[in-house]
Every structure is written in C-alpha cells, then in structure tokens.
Amino acid sequence: MRLTRLFALTGAVLALLVCGMLGRLLWGEWEHYRAAGSGHHTLQLMQRAMIAAEKLSFERGPVNAVLGDHVxxxxxYRARLLRARADTDQALAQLRRELAAAPVPAALAGALPLAPLGRLDQALAAARQTVDQLAALPPAQRTPERLSETVERMFRLVPLALDAVTGYTRASEQVYPRIGRILTKARLTVELREFAGRLGSALTVPLASAQPLTESDHERLQFLRGRIEQLRQLIKIPSGDIDTEPRVLAAVARMDQLYFATGQRLVTEVELASRAGRPYGMDTGQFAQRYVPCMSPILALRDVLLEEAQAQALRDFQDARHELMLALLVGAAILLALTLLLLILRRRVVVPLLRATRAVVRLGNGDFSLPPSGARRDDEIGDMLRALATLRANSMDRQRLEQERLHLIEELKVRADTDYLTGILNRRAFTAAGNLRLRGASERNETLAVILFDVDHFKSVNDSYGHDAGDQVLIRIADVVRDSLRDGEIVARYGGEEFVVMPACCGLEAAGALAERLREAIASEPLTLSDGHILRVTASFGVAVAHGPHAALDDLFHAADLALYRAKHNGRNRVESQV
Structure with a gap:
C-alpha cells in the first residue's frame, strides 16, 4: 500500500478515534450535568433519612419517662410519647413518599439501600409493642433486666436508619465529590446525637428503679463519653473552608456550651449522686425534660452543615453547566486543529516521525544496542534524532550509575547491621530489632525473653594463644549458636566476648531451656586452632523476661546481666535466671 494512501487511512482512523474520545468526553460532561441537576433530590433524601434517625433517637426520651413512671x-408522659411516635412515623412516611415521587437516576440507584427501611419498620413495631407491654406492668415487675432489654431494643433501631444515611451520603458524594467532607461531618453529627441519646438512656434503669448505678453502668457511661468526645473531635478536625464559616463556628460553639457543658454536667450529677448514695431527686421523665433540650444544638449543627452542602451542590451544578459548554468549545477546536495538523503531517513529518518513533520505542524498552538512525540530517528531525542519541548515552550512564548506587546502598546496609568478625548482628542492629519486638510483645500482651552470655576465661585464651585464637573462638561460638537457633530467634554480638539471644516470645522456663541447650552445644564443640591446639570453651548464661506495657529493653538487659553475673559467681558454665 502506498504511503499516501496508508496515511489517509491512518488519518481517517485517527479522526474517528478523536471523535469517539470527544464524544465520550462530551457524553460524560452531559451526564454529569444531568446528575448534578438531579442530585438535589439525593441530598434531600439523605436529609430525610437523617431526620428519621434523629426522631428515632428522640423517641427514646418519652419512652424512658413512661418506663420510669407509675401505673x-x-x-x-404518655402524650409526649404519642407525639414522639407520630413525629417518627411522619418522618419515615415523608422519606418513603419522596423516594416514590422522584426516583433516583439509574446511575445512583445501586447506592441507595431500601432494605434497611423495611427492616426498620418491623423492628420499630416490635420495640414499641415491648415498651407498651412493660409500661403496663406495675413498677415492681419492671426488673432492671427487662428495662435494659427494652431500652436496648430502642437502641437497635437507630443503626438501621443510619445504614440508610450512609447509603445516601455515598450517593450524594458520587454527584458532588467536593462536598464529601461536609456530608461526612453531617453524618458524624447524626452519630453524635445518637450516642448523646444513648448516654442519657443509660440512666433509665437506675432512675426508674431508684437503684444506684452498677460498676458496669459506670463503665458504659465512660465508654459513651469517650465515643462522644471522639465524634466531637472528628467534627472539629479542619477539613476545608467549611470549618471557617461563621454559621458553622457559631453552631459548634453553641453545641459545646449547651450539650458538652450543661448536658453532660447533668449526667455527671446523677452519677455522683449514685456514688454518694444520695437520692437522684428526679425520675426518668424529669431527667429527659432537662437533658433532651441540651442535644438540640447538635441537630442545629447538622442542619447548618446540610445547608452548606446544598449551597455547594448548587455551585457544583453551575460549574457542571460551564464545563459542558467549555467541553463543546474545546471539542470543536480540537477537530479543527486535527484537520490542519493532518494536512501538515502528510507532507513534512510522517516518515521522519515513524523513524523517530521506532528509536524512541527502543529507548523506552531499554534497548540501547542501536543508536537512532538519520542523526546527520540538517533539520529539526535531525536535531531530534541527535537528541535521542544523547538521551541513549545518558540513559546508559544513568542505568550503570543506578546499579552501582543500589549495590553500594545494599553493601552499606549489610555492614551497618553486621558484626565485622562473626557475621551476626551487631549491638546497634540487635537493639533496634529488640525494641521493635518488645513493642509487638507489649501490644499482644506476650512475654519476651533475653539470653545474655559470654565466654568463660576469654582473657586467658587471648593471653595464652593470641588474639587470632580469640577471634576464632568468637567466630566458632557464633556459628554454633546460629546453627542451634530456630526461625524467629535472633543472635547478636553484644560486645567483646559477650553475646545476646532473643528467642521468639516465650516464658522464663522455655528461655532457660534454650539457654541450657546453647550452653551444652558450646561446651561440646571443640575448636582446633591453626597451630593444631584443641580448645574447649564454655560460656555462662543469664536469662531474663519482660511482660506488660511498661517493659523496657534496658531493664530486660539489666536483669539478664545480673543473672549472668550470678552464673559467673556460682562457678561459670551454667545458666542462671532472673530472680
């Protein structure tokens, strides 16, 4: 096929590809524009789901008041409970109506879970029936166990609604990625309201039965306070311009003032009265009347965040419209430029570019065997080919230098961690590995052992046979110990004729058994010197273990060193463990 015809065919295919790419780009922008327009409904659904979750939490207050009252x-109290139930039913019904009235676009349908709403209806009906049955009983028959089970049933309702909130949040983030952080903070306020409600509900049983809080009740209160504080800090973490908005700052400040000061102080007063054995001075209904209003700033903060999300969504919709128009203009400009470029390339660039392309491909694949051809041309293509030749030479030099650098780095790393004489770890490397292993043992609540030993009468070996013989003794002992250890057990030269072994996590008895095995292996291995003399050397061992979060490697070494001192004092060639 002639080159001109081939170029015409290639140009046609390229034009089709570019048109397809532009079409796909324009279609994506169009879909984004449509999704942005319909995304307001997704945000409304998310807001409705949050309101439903909040109504379920609010309903627990009147429930607690009724369960703590007489018959x-x-x-x-009963009227407040009926109003709360009606508000919850209305919020759920509104959510369902909006789902049915304006279906979510197909691209987002998979992200909106409808199943939790069905499960929520069943669980809500069962929980309310249990509340009514227990409230009909005399107070004496409302045992703490039955009260706790009934309150727990109410607790289990909110996570079902929060599951729906999570799904709506993800769907909204698909349409508005930039408001993801705002929606996350709004989601955290829903969780904060829920745990704040749980903190108050945790006092239902003690207040209803006029009994002091049990130790498990105190522990639960502490857990809930910790979770509430964690959510508070997460909400306050800076995540963008939203954190500097005056409305958001004011809402956060009011939440701190009313709930975290007044509301939590009320819970603390009940807890202190319980510990002191004083009467509470209120029943569940009176407590709910004072505590529930303190949580309203949390909901106000949620509403402010959702309003900011709506405003950002509107700005995103306008941006999507502008981007669609820009994409149309850019697409038209690209098609025009492509037509002009093909006309120019047909006459001046095609063949030289193919030659240069082959050279670039070879260089990109690391093939430096052939230099680019045509480098003697006296034009721009020639300049490019000469530059490719220079690039080839520089790439070869860089490749060689990189290999040398990696080799040197590896060699320096080995030398830095290895004892030059014995080839095992040196003290620095062992200390680093020991600290790492000690932290892991502390986190897993395991026991870590250290075996410290040195060669008996090593100075006499040096004095009698010379330092070369002493070096041979150290090398031989290192080989014997290394061959006797299993995977996970490390050995290092700690200094001079002193060695240290750290087994895998084990107790004092197992570490002592390992030390005894090493002692026997050293004592049973004779060493033949270069001059023919046969030496039999022994070693004294000290064993120590550490356990718990406050264990320190220095303390462990010190304990092992004391045990080693006793082994030497008691006759050498023996194993002593920490006292």
Whole structure:
C-alpha cells in the first residue's frame, strides 16, 4: 500500500478515534450535568433519612419517662410519647413518599439501600409493642433486666436508619465529590446525637428503679463519653473552608456550651449522686425534660452543615453547566486543529516521525544496542534524532550509575547491621530489632525473653594463644549458636566476648531451656586452632523476661546481666535466671 494512501487511512482512523474520545468526553460532561441537576433530590433524601434517625433517637426520651413512671402512666408522659411516635412515623412516611415521587437516576440507584427501611419498620413495631407491654406492668415487675432489654431494643433501631444515611451520603458524594467532607461531618453529627441519646438512656434503669448505678453502668457511661468526645473531635478536625464559616463556628460553639457543658454536667450529677448514695431527686421523665433540650444544638449543627452542602451542590451544578459548554468549545477546536495538523503531517513529518518513533520505542524498552538512525540530517528531525542519541548515552550512564548506587546502598546496609568478625548482628542492629519486638510483645500482651552470655576465661585464651585464637573462638561460638537457633530467634554480638539471644516470645522456663541447650552445644564443640591446639570453651548464661506495657529493653538487659553475673559467681558454665 502506498504511503499516501496508508496515511489517509491512518488519518481517517485517527479522526474517528478523536471523535469517539470527544464524544465520550462530551457524553460524560452531559451526564454529569444531568446528575448534578438531579442530585438535589439525593441530598434531600439523605436529609430525610437523617431526620428519621434523629426522631428515632428522640423517641427514646418519652419512652424512658413512661418506663420510669407509675401505673397508670402520667398522662403528660404518655402524650409526649404519642407525639414522639407520630413525629417518627411522619418522618419515615415523608422519606418513603419522596423516594416514590422522584426516583433516583439509574446511575445512583445501586447506592441507595431500601432494605434497611423495611427492616426498620418491623423492628420499630416490635420495640414499641415491648415498651407498651412493660409500661403496663406495675413498677415492681419492671426488673432492671427487662428495662435494659427494652431500652436496648430502642437502641437497635437507630443503626438501621443510619445504614440508610450512609447509603445516601455515598450517593450524594458520587454527584458532588467536593462536598464529601461536609456530608461526612453531617453524618458524624447524626452519630453524635445518637450516642448523646444513648448516654442519657443509660440512666433509665437506675432512675426508674431508684437503684444506684452498677460498676458496669459506670463503665458504659465512660465508654459513651469517650465515643462522644471522639465524634466531637472528628467534627472539629479542619477539613476545608467549611470549618471557617461563621454559621458553622457559631453552631459548634453553641453545641459545646449547651450539650458538652450543661448536658453532660447533668449526667455527671446523677452519677455522683449514685456514688454518694444520695437520692437522684428526679425520675426518668424529669431527667429527659432537662437533658433532651441540651442535644438540640447538635441537630442545629447538622442542619447548618446540610445547608452548606446544598449551597455547594448548587455551585457544583453551575460549574457542571460551564464545563459542558467549555467541553463543546474545546471539542470543536480540537477537530479543527486535527484537520490542519493532518494536512501538515502528510507532507513534512510522517516518515521522519515513524523513524523517530521506532528509536524512541527502543529507548523506552531499554534497548540501547542501536543508536537512532538519520542523526546527520540538517533539520529539526535531525536535531531530534541527535537528541535521542544523547538521551541513549545518558540513559546508559544513568542505568550503570543506578546499579552501582543500589549495590553500594545494599553493601552499606549489610555492614551497618553486621558484626565485622562473626557475621551476626551487631549491638546497634540487635537493639533496634529488640525494641521493635518488645513493642509487638507489649501490644499482644506476650512475654519476651533475653539470653545474655559470654565466654568463660576469654582473657586467658587471648593471653595464652593470641588474639587470632580469640577471634576464632568468637567466630566458632557464633556459628554454633546460629546453627542451634530456630526461625524467629535472633543472635547478636553484644560486645567483646559477650553475646545476646532473643528467642521468639516465650516464658522464663522455655528461655532457660534454650539457654541450657546453647550452653551444652558450646561446651561440646571443640575448636582446633591453626597451630593444631584443641580448645574447649564454655560460656555462662543469664536469662531474663519482660511482660506488660511498661517493659523496657534496658531493664530486660539489666536483669539478664545480673543473672549472668550470678552464673559467673556460682562457678561459670551454667545458666542462671532472673530472680
């Protein structure tokens, strides 16, 4: 096929590819524009789900008041419970109506879980029936166990609604990626409201039964306070311009003032009264009347965040429209430029470019065997080919230098961690490995052992046979110990004729058995010197273990060193363990 025809065919294929790419780009921008327009409904669904979760949490307050009252219940308490139930039912019904009235686009349908709403209806009906049955019983028959089970049933309702909130949040983030952090903070406020409600509900049983809080109740209160504080800090973590908005700052400040000061102080007063054995001075209904209003700033913060998300979503919709128009203009410009470029390339660049392409491909694949051809041309293509030749030479030099550098780095790393004489770890490397292993043992609540030993009468070996013989003794002992250890057990030369072994996590008895085995291996291995003399050397061992979060490697070495001193004092060639 002639080159001109081949170029025409290639140009046609290229034009089709570019048109396809531009079409795909324009279609994506169009879909983004449509999704941004319909994304407001997704945000509304998410807001409705958050409101439903909040109503479920709010319903627990009147429930606690009724369960702590006499029979028949105070009409005011009963009326508040009925209003709370009606508000919850209305919020769930509104959510369902909006789902049915304006279906979510197909691209987002998979992200919106409808199943949790069905499970929520069943669980809500069962929980309310249990509340009504228990409230109909005399107070004496409302045992703490039955009260706790009923309150726990109410607790289990909110996670079902929060599952729906999570799904709506993900769907909204698909349409508005830039508001993901705002939606996350709004989601955290829903969780904060839920755990704040749980903190108050944790006092239902003690207040209803007029009994002091048990130790498990105190532990639960501490857990809930910790979770609430964690959510508070997560909400306050800076994550963008939203954190500097005056409305957001004011809402956070009011939440701190009303709930974290007043609300939690009320819980603390009940807890202190329980510890002191004083009457609480209130029943569940009175507590709910004082505590529930303190949580309203949390919901106000949620609403402010959702309003900011709506405003950002509107800005994203406008940006999507501008980007669509820009994509149309850029697409038209690209098609025009492509047509002009093909006309120029047909006459001046095609063949030289193919030759240069082959050279670039060879260089990109690391093939430096052939230099680019045509480098003697006296034009721009020739300049490019000469530059490729220079690039080839520089790449070869860089490759060689990189290999040498990696080799040197590896060699320096080995030398830095290895004892020059015995070939085992040196003290620095062992200390680093020991600290790492000690931290792991502390986190897993395991026991870590250290075996410290040195050669008996090593100075006499040096004095009698010379330092070369002493070096041979150290090398031989290192080989014997290294061959006797298993995977996970490390050995190092700690200094002079002193060695240290750290087994895998084990107790004092197992470490002592390992030390005894090493002692026997050293004592049973004779060493033949270069001049024919046969030496039999022994070693004294000290064993120590550490356990717990406050264990320190220096303390462990010190304990092992004391045990080693006793082994030498008691006759050498023996194993002593820490006292």
């Amino acid at each position: 028949p219940a105070d009409p005011a």
